[in-house]
Amino acid sequence: MTALFSAYPSLSKRFSTVSTSKRLNRRFASALLAAAVMGASAQAIAQDDDPIKVGILHSLSGTMAISETVLKDTVEMLIEQQNEAGGLLGRQLEAVVVDPASDWPLFAERARELLDQEEVDVIFGNWTSVSRKSVLPVVEELNGLLFYPVQYEGEESSENVFYTGAAPNQQAIPAVEYLINEVGIERFALVGTDYVYPRTTNRILEAFLKDEHGIADEDIMVNYTPFGHSDWQNIVAEIRRFGEEGKPTAVVSTVNGDANVPFYTELSNQGIDAADIPVIAFSVGEQELTGIDTGPLVGHLAAWNYFMSVDTDENYDFIDAWIEYTGDDMAVTNDPMEAHYIGFNMWAEAVRKAGTTDVDTVKDAIIGVTVPNLSGGYAAMMPNHHITKPVLIGEIQDNGQFDIVWQTPSTVAGDAWSDYLPGSRDLIADWRKPMECGNFNVVNGSCGGSTAAEEAEAALAE
Amino acid sequence: MRRFLSLGLLCLLLLGMTLNAQAQDAETNNPDDAAALELLEALDVDSYAAKGEAITAILQSDDERARDWLQALLDGRLQRTDDGRFVRVLDNRGRDWPVADVLTGEELGEMSRRDLERIGINNNLRNQLRSAIAVVDLYSPSVERRRTSAERLLGEVDAELVPILNDLIEQEEDDQVRYRLTQAVAIYRAEEGEMAGVEALDGSLHPRSRVALSRAANSDDPVVANAATAALTGIEQQLKINRGLETLYFGLSLGSVLVLAAIGLAITFGVMGVINMAHGELMMLGAYTTWGMQQLLPGQPGLALIVSIPAGFMVAALAGVAIERGVIQFLKGRPLETLLATFGISLILQQLVRTVISPLNRTVITPEWMSGSLVVNDALSLTLNRMVVLGFALVVFAGLMLIMRRTRLGLEVRAVTQNRAMARSMGIRATRVDIMTFALGSGVAGLAGVALSQLTNVGPNLGQNYIIDSFMVVVFGGVGNLWGTLVAGLSLGVINQVLEPWVGAVLAKIIVLVFIILFIQKRPRGLFPQKGRAAEG
Numbered sequence: 001m002t003a004l005f006s007a008y009p010s011l012s013k014r015f016s017t018v019s020t021s022k023r024l025n026r027r028f029a030s031a032l033l034a035a036a037v038m039g040a041s042a043q044a045i046a047q048d049d050d051p052i053k054v055g056i057l058h059s060l061s062g063t064m065a066i067s068e069t070v071l072k073d074t075v076e077m078l079i080e081q082q083n084e085a086g087g088l089l090g091r092q093l094e095a096v097v098v099d100p101a102s103d104w105p106l107f108a109e110r111a112r113e114l115l116d117q118e119e120v121d122v123i124f125g126n127w128t129s130v131s132r133k134s135v136l137p138v139v140e141e142l143n144g145l146l147f148y149p150v151q152y153e154g155e156e157s158s159e160n161v162f163y164t165g166a167a168p169n170q171q172a173i174p175a176v177e178y179l180i181n182e183v184g185i186e187r188f189a190l191v192g193t194d195y196v197y198p199r200t201t202n203r204i205l206e207a208f209l210k211d212e213h214g215i216a217d218e219d220i221m222v223n224y225t226p227f228g229h230s231d232w233q234n235i236v237a238e239i240r241r242f243g244e245e246g247k248p249t250a251v252v253s254t255v256n257g258d259a260n261v262p263f264y265t266e267l268s269n270q271g272i273d274a275a276d277i278p279v280i281a282f283s284v285g286e287q288e289l290t291g292i293d294t295g296p297l298v299g300h301l302a303a304w305n306y307f308m309s310v311d312t313d314e315n316y317d318f319i320d321a322w323i324e325y326t327g328d329d330m331a332v333t334n335d336p337m338e339a340h341y342i343g344f345n346m347w348a349e350a351v352r353k354a355g356t357t358d359v360d361t362v363k364d365a366i367i368g369v370t371v372p373n374l375s376g377g378y379a380a381m382m383p384n385h386h387i388t389k390p391v392l393i394g395e396i397q398d399n400g401q402f403d404i405v406w407q408t409p410s411t412v413a414g415d416a417w418s419d420y421l422p423g424s425r426d427l428i429a430d431w432r433k434p435m436e437c438g439n440f441n442v443v444n445g446s447c448g449g450s451t452a453a454e455e456a457e458a459a460l461a462e
Numbered sequence: 463m464r465r466f467l468s469l470g471l472l473c474l475l476l477l478g479m480t481l482n483a484q485a486q487d488a489e490t491n492n493p494d495d496a497a498a499l500e501l502l503e504a505l506d507v508d509s510y511a512a513k514g515e516a517i518t519a520i521l522q523s524d525d526e527r528a529r530d531w532l533q534a535l536l537d538g539r540l541q542r543t544d545d546g547r548f549v550r551v552l553d554n555r556g557r558d559w560p561v562a563d564v565l566t567g568e569e570l571g572e573m574s575r576r577d578l579e580r581i582g583i584n585n586n587l588r589n590q591l592r593s594a595i596a597v598v599d600l601y602s603p604s605v606e607r608r609r610t611s612a613e614r615l616l617g618e619v620d621a622e623l624v625p626i627l628n629d630l631i632e633q634e635e636d637d638q639v640r641y642r643l644t645q646a647v648a649i650y651r652a653e654e655g656e657m658a659g660v661e662a663l664d665g666s667l668h669p670r671s672r673v674a675l676s677r678a679a680n681s682d683d684p685v686v687a688n689a690a691t692a693a694l695t696g697i698e699q700q701l702k703i704n705r706g707l708e709t710l711y712f713g714l715s716l717g718s719v720l721v722l723a724a725i726g727l728a729i730t731f732g733v734m735g736v737i738n739m740a741h742g743e744l745m746m747l748g749a750y751t752t753w754g755m756q757q758l759l760p761g762q763p764g765l766a767l768i769v770s771i772p773a774g775f776m777v778a779a780l781a782g783v784a785i786e787r788g789v790i791q792f793l794k795g796r797p798l799e800t801l802l803a804t805f806g807i808s809l810i811l812q813q814l815v816r817t818v819i820s821p822l823n824r825t826v827i828t829p830e831w832m833s834g835s836l837v838v839n840d841a842l843s844l845t846l847n848r849m850v851v852l853g854f855a856l857v858v859f860a861g862l863m864l865i866m867r868r869t870r871l872g873l874e875v876r877a878v879t880q881n882r883a884m885a886r887s888m889g890i891r892a893t894r895v896d897i898m899t900f901a902l903g904s905g906v907a908g909l910a911g912v913a914l915s916q917l918t919n920v921g922p923n924l925g926q927n928y929i930i931d932s933f934m935v936v937v938f939g940g941v942g943n944l945w946g947t948l949v950a951g952l953s954l955g956v957i958n959q960v961l962e963p964w965v966g967a968v969l970a971k972i973i974v975l976v977f978i979i980l981f982i983q984k985r986p987r988g989l990f991p992q993k994g995r996a997a998e999g
Contacts, residue, residue, distance in 0.1 A: 230918035233712040244669030269845040399554040
């Protein structure tokens with residue numbers, strides 16, 4: 001009987017209502033039970049035919065297609081694996097793929113389509129912060145579940161979003177601390193693409209460097225370039241001069257997308273070696289390096305929570321599965337893919353725990369869920385909807401892979417609100433009862449409430 | 463990092479000499495492999511301190527393979543198999559790597575990544591290894607290696623190293639190595655506040671010299687301090703001049719890219735009056751031709767690049783002819799429709815590349831002779847890829863001028879564009895001239911694409927990034943005037959690069975655009991307006 005109950009959650013629910021009603025006499029109860037069993041099994045059979053729908057909201061065309069297409073494939077692979085292992089709650093999973101085409105407002109429309117028309121149980125998607133902001137009001141209004149797999153600038157925690165990528169304290173801050181403590185860097189050039197993620201990250205880093213490490217104003221240089229920038233001569237020359245003043249200097253790069261190729265080429269052409277001025281990048285992974293001749297880049301750094309070169313059996317299995325799935329022997333894996341791997345497993349675990357795909361139940365059940373990551377440890381979902389991750393620093397090698405040179409001794413919990421920005425340092429997010437707030441101010445003890453609509457409007461207006 | 467491990471460095475030096483001596487007196491004194499294995503075993507420990515000692519032990523051993531081992535260790539290619547053999551990874555791409563035994567040099571075939579364990583190092587060890595290899599290399603017979611290691615020693619010299627370097631300077635035959643070593647010693651002296659060092663560094667533009675001088679300028683000895691300050695002032699002056707030259711070079715090189723992108727348009731738009739929005743995609747075709755050539759000629763990126771020059775021209779020219787025959791000839795005299803139709807073609811071409819090749823960027827390899835830079839002095843070096851493109855742009859421009867001024871085609875083109883009816887009545891086949899002109903303009907766009915493949919990403923969006931700039935240059939220079947395009951391209955490049963350090967890349971672009979809009983208000987026909995009858999046409 002117990003096996004039956006766990007297999008058919010809706011039945012166990014019905015049974016519990018029956019058994020708690022003490023006024024019912026036994027005969028009536030057993031009759032009702034028999035009816036319930038019959039009804040439930042009929043429903044269970046119907047559910048067996050009716051798969052769990054998993055929405056995938058990644059751009060398959062436009063500028064972001066380069067990065068996002070592999071994430072769509074990753075989720076599809078995970079779904080396939082889950083189905084081979086017998087599905088979830090005895091039901092099969094089905095992917096519902098839409099293409100928001102790198103068009104930020106279109107992300108919101110597609111998300112609405114997924115939740116309203118397709119009635120998906122969960123969404124895996126988005127890459128850029130502006131697309132996430134655009135989707136935010138929709139998933140909150142329609143009470144959906146969104147798993148966001150990319151490292152981002154923080155300053156956000158939504159009831160309906162789970163952030164499986166790194167917050168600034170899981171990537172940017174440890175990376176800079178590594179440069180200061182392990183490499184002995186005293187001067188920082190913060191170079192980034194001109195949009196919300198680099199600007200916010202650099203604001204946090206500037207505050208962190210000045211307040212925590214006493215770095216002077218003249219030892220920090222900030223520079224922004226447009227998307228797809230290709231003429232780096234002047235900026236690289238400036239970085240070179242900035243680094244020639246006698247203090248050890250490093251570049252912290254939040255340059256995004258394919259602008260990195262001419263940037264690194266110019267660095268090597270102007271003779272800036274990783275031994276002189278190392279560049280640590282937050283947006284350059286294995287996928288991005290496949291488009292670059294990495295010979296001249298050897299020794300430059302990147303900070304992530306996963307590298308393809310991680311030496312664990314889980315990782316090798318994942319790589320083998322991925323290569324088999326894509327049919328490409330040279331296919332690479334990267335950090336956001338691992339984030340989807342973790343996010344998907346967490347969601348599956350939470351559904352199993354809750355016994356249903358109902359959004360509100362899963363949302364509560366997932367907090368505290370712990371699943372293995374690919375680097376030999378575990379990732380746990382925190383009450384602020386961020387997860388625990390190890391921080392890894394890797395050096396670029398000549399084969400386009402990263403050689404891990406440093407990692408945090410244990411995992412770091414993601415912090416939604418940075419401790420280094422005024423206004424943000426007093427906020428905490430905790431979605432457990434009774435607080436249930438994404439921006440609780442510990443000083444005046446009040447919850448700011450959701451500002452998803454305004455944030456989306458502001459992000460899209462830029 | 464300066465003067466890291468001064469003792470370590472000394473002992474490295476000594477062993478460098480032993481290595482050298484040993485290499486000299488006995489060419490092949492292959493010590494017992496068991497001893498070598500023991501040395502390597504010591505590397506396979508968890509503690510980095512123990513690894514550091516193991517590295518020192520390897521350096522002090524008489525084994526001639528030591529440098530190779532250390533290099534492999536530094537590159538992360540020294541690995542250990544499951545059965546305990548030490549191997550060097552020959553190629554670390556894919557899942558299975560070919561490896562060779564480090565002791566015997568015997569190739570062992572491919573092994574799975576799972577069965578190999580890398581001997582890991584951290585940044586301290588990396589620095590130790592690099593310096594060790596640098597000092598060992600000072601005794602290397604290869605001049606290249608000696609130059610690199612001498613340069614690495616600038617600012618890294620300590621008291622123990624000075625006499626050894628002085629000996630080396632006397633023995634050294636290569637001027638450049640001797641100069642660097644002398645400079646390295648002088649930097650040490652200046653930092654110690656010695657007058658001799660300050661005098662030797664006067665006029666040196668190397669950043670390390672400047673750092674050493676600014677330290678000497680704070681010296682307690684007023685004579686030294688004054689001399690150092692004076693030397694610094696002179697150097698600052700020199701640096702300013704070099705910086706100006708550098709900015710000019712940057713500007714010209716950006717300008718040459720603009721000229722290359724615009725010069726084809728100057729023919730199709732400027733001379734023929736066709737607004738071709740697919741011009742950028744013709745450049746993209748040229749860039750993809752370069753990529754294709756490199757795929758056809760693997761391992762010879764330089765040759766492939768040279769072959770792509772005629773190939774890129776032909777591909778783009780043929781595409782141009784197809785566009786002209788297929789669409790543009792039917793839309794003569796209807797600029798708005800031409801604009802829309804060619805815009806459609808540009809989208810079709812982009813999507814075609816996305817579907818047929820890949821939406822991802824393609825890697826175009828830069829040949830050896832275009833990487834790195836030409837060192838003028840310590841403060842000024844000119845990047846080679848940009849220099850080649852600058853030269854290429856000028857050659858293309860000269861060739862185009864030659865065709866327009868000196869050939870029959872050029873004459874006919876000018877005749878047809880000035881007065882079509884008259885030219886036809888003189889027996890010129892205007893339609894044929896149209897095709898040839900459009901093919902020429904498109905072919906030049908293909909050439910621009912070949913050049914751009916060396917500077918920027920080769921992807922479906924390549925053309926879009928340059929189409930606006932191209933029109934901007936042509937309009938600014940004066941429609942129908944090739945000289946105007948050259949001057950406009952180069953001057954816009956210089957203006958952009960002069961502004962950039964002040965206002966940043968984003969604002970510099972905006973300012974240039976606003977400047978052009980204002981300029982066009984004042985002089986609607988651009989820098990070099992066409993005069994005479996052509997202007998009315």
